[in-house]
Amino acid sequence: MIAMGRKAGHLALGIGKAAGATLTLIPEEFELMKTHVKVGAGILSEGKSGLLRLAEEIALTHHERWDGTGYPVGLKGEAIPLSGRIVAVADVFDAIISPRPYRKARSTEEAIEVIENGAGSQFDPRVVDALMAHVDQAPSRHFADAGKI
Amino acid sequence: MIVAAVYFAAAKLGLRLAFYHPSATPVWPPTGIALASMLLLGYRAGPGIFLGAFLANLTTYGTVWTSLSIATGNTLEGLVGTYLVNKYANSNKVFDHPRDIFKFALLAAILSTAVSATIGVTSLALGGFARGADYRLVWLTWWLGDATGALIFAPLLILYGRDLHLRWSGQAMLERGLFLVALLSISWLVFGGQFPFVYLTVPFLVWAAFRFDQRETAAVVVLLTLIAVWATSRHLGPFVGGTPNESLLLLQAFMGTAALVALPLAGVMVERRSADQKATDLHLQLRGQNALLELRVRERTRELEDAYFEMAERLAAAAEFRDDDTGEHARRVGELSAVLARNLGLAANEWTPRPPPGGTS
Numbered sequence: 001m002i003a004m005g006r007k008a009g010h011l012a013l014g015i016g017k018a019a020g021a022t023l024t025l026i027p028e029e030f031e032l033m034k035t036h037v038k039v040g041a042g043i044l045s046e047g048k049s050g051l052l053r054l055a056e057e058i059a060l061t062h063h064e065r066w067d068g069t070g071y072p073v074g075l076k077g078e079a080i081p082l083s084g085r086i087v088a089v090a091d092v093f094d095a096i097i098s099p100r101p102y103r104k105a106r107s108t109e110e111a112i113e114v115i116e117n118g119a120g121s122q123f124d125p126r127v128v129d130a131l132m133a134h135v136d137q138a139p140s141r142h143f144a145d146a147g148k149i
Numbered sequence: 150m151i152v153a154a155v156y157f158a159a160a161k162l163g164l165r166l167a168f169y170h171p172s173a174t175p176v177w178p179p180t181g182i183a184l185a186s187m188l189l190l191g192y193r194a195g196p197g198i199f200l201g202a203f204l205a206n207l208t209t210y211g212t213v214w215t216s217l218s219i220a221t222g223n224t225l226e227g228l229v230g231t232y233l234v235n236k237y238a239n240s241n242k243v244f245d246h247p248r249d250i251f252k253f254a255l256l257a258a259i260l261s262t263a264v265s266a267t268i269g270v271t272s273l274a275l276g277g278f279a280r281g282a283d284y285r286l287v288w289l290t291w292w293l294g295d296a297t298g299a300l301i302f303a304p305l306l307i308l309y310g311r312d313l314h315l316r317w318s319g320q321a322m323l324e325r326g327l328f329l330v331a332l333l334s335i336s337w338l339v340f341g342g343q344f345p346f347v348y349l350t351v352p353f354l355v356w357a358a359f360r361f362d363q364r365e366t367a368a369v370v371v372l373l374t375l376i377a378v379w380a381t382s383r384h385l386g387p388f389v390g391g392t393p394n395e396s397l398l399l400l401q402a403f404m405g406t407a408a409l410v411a412l413p414l415a416g417v418m419v420e421r422r423s424a425d426q427k428a429t430d431l432h433l434q435l436r437g438q439n440a441l442l443e444l445r446v447r448e449r450t451r452e453l454e455d456a457y458f459e460m461a462e463r464l465a466a467a468a469e470f471r472d473d474d475t476g477e478h479a480r481r482v483g484e485l486s487a488v489l490a491r492n493l494g495l496a497a498n499e500w501t502p503r504p505p506p507g508g509t510s
Contacts, residue, residue, distance in 0.1 A: 051458070051461055052461075082495075083486075086489045086490055086493070087482060089489065090482045090483075090485035090489060094478055094481045094482050094485060095478065098477075098478055098481075126493065127489060127493065130489045130493050131489060131492075134485075134489065
């Protein structure tokens with residue numbers, strides 16, 4: 001799962017975000033942007049291999065929220081596949097500490113604060129704990145290269 | 150020179166086995182020596198045979214002229230026999246196949262020996278050493294003596310001449326020791342007169358043919374022959390007939406039969422063993438090939454798996470081309486997700502796909 005998961009996450013985000021980016025030329029149209037999840041999952045759908053099916057699952061569910069207010073379906077809690085819950089945390093965390101055309105990269109501390117605040121509402125608390133354990137163990141390792149794109 | 154010396158010694162020994170006429174013995178080992186040396190060394194052994202035969206005859210009886218004539222007959226016999234065996238019976242590999250062994254019996258033992266008998270007995274008669282009335286009888290014993298000599302001694306010499314190396318394990322030594330003790334005991338019973346049933350020796354020939362190699366079987370035939378001749382010359386055993394002539398014929402029939410039963414049987418066993426060996430070798434080769442194939446398949450499978458993952462990554466990378474912002478981002482999210490999964494205690498292959506929620510397709 002771990003080796004395959006890394007690749008699946010990579011693939012899901014790669015295709016999903018690319019699809020999203022194509023649709024978010026006008027970023028104000030948030031509703032339209034939400035559809036990138038379905039477009040990405042659609043590209044990955046009906047795969048026969050474990051890798052593609054995991055990628056589809058991730059593409060489809062990583063914007064769901066723990067409290068059920070996410071999209072595209074509004075799944076709640078354990079109903080969200082674990083893969084989606086994990087990638088949701090990783091996606092937001094990395095997004096915060098990466099620079100964007102419209103803003104600078106923010107610090108790891110800020111990212112941790114955002115994630116911790118979202119525990120139980122946006123994120124699965126267990127996954128948040130796993131992130132904290134990782135950040136405590138290797139505070140600088142993962143994000144040393146986050147600044148450069 | 151060595152051939153001459155060996156021939157000479159064998160002839161002198163052979164003459165001591167004679168019990169009817171000094172030059173007509175029940176078995177004439179020099180015929181076997183002549184055939185074996187020419188089949189192994191080629192026709193260049195001819196002069197040695199001539200010299201040995203000449204000296205042996207000269208020192209036994211007769212004149213220079215009869216000795217020269219008899220030696221010519223003996224040498225010619227070897228030459229004719231060797232020529233025929235080289236041409237029709239697989240040369241010195243003659244004992245490898247039963248069919249060639251029977252050809253050997255016909256060509257070398259029966260046909261070519263008539264040459265020596267005819268020249269030899271005629272020389273003796275002309276020299277006045279055998280009476281004309283005895284001519285046919287002396288010719289017959291001469292001929293049969295040479296024939297059995299070829300049949301009994303040539304195989305031993307040719308087989309050992311081609312391969313002298315002994316391969317005996319401790320167990321093989323034990324069996325051969327046991328065999329020898331049993332054979333000598335039975336010989337004593339049979340030829341000592343206690344129990345004159347000569348067919349009791351047959352199981353020993355079969356034992357030798359089945360359990361030992363062909364050379365050893367030939368040696369057993371020689372041993373049995375020597376015992377039989379020695380016993381009969383002392384008027385012991387089942388071959389003692391009413392007349393010396395009868396004894397001779399019985400003895401020669403026994404020796405010829407023994408050789409023609411044991412040697413082909415041993416030949417068949419050799420063929421069988423080598424066929425078995427070949428089958429085993431092929432089997433092992435097949436297993437080796439299978440193992441190799443399996444290894445190849447595993448290698449190829451791994452290569453395919455690697456290619457598959459690599460393709461997936463390239464596909465993701467291609468998708469990211471559209472989107473500089475999320476390119477590296479996606480890779481890092483994948484890596485971080487893997488770390489989180491590990492921290493959550495998930496093991497490899499723990500993920501099982503669920504049906505997509507909400508019926509999205």
